[in-house]
Amino acid sequence: MKMHLNVTGRVQGVGFRYTTxxxxxxxxxTGTVKNEDDGSVTIEAVGTKEQMEQFLTKLKKPQNPFAKVSHIEQYEDPTIKDYNQFNVVY
Structure with missing residues (x-):
């Protein structure tokens, strides 16, 4: 399963990418997480349906006390490449 996620809220400047x-x-x-110019964070994630469900559940309630997720836009995107690992994009 290949998912494209765009997360809005207090997600930049608070360590959100690292905890993600x-x-x-x-x-x-596997995949990537990166800050966007509009203040959101984009995630490309590749894994099983079960892994994705677990990830989304945790993402909605970040363990980072400074981060706050307001909304997650998500859709399956078969054009996402197969990554070897998960990386923070700077």
């Missing part, structure tokens, strides 16, 4: 990276690696996903 940690969650993805813990769950076994």
């Amino acid at each position: 990276y940690q969650m993805a690696v813990e769950i076994g996903l």
Whole structure:
């Protein structure tokens, strides 16, 4: 399963990308997480349906006390490449 996620809220300047990276690696996903110019964060995630459900559940309630997720726009995107690992894009 290949998902494109765009997360809005207080998600930049608060370590959100790093905690997202940690969650993805813990769950076994591959892909990327990066800040966008509009203040949102984009995630490309590749994994099983079960992994994705677990990731989305955790993403909605970040363990990072400074981050706050307001909305997650998500859709399956078969054009996402197969990544070897999960990376933070700077």
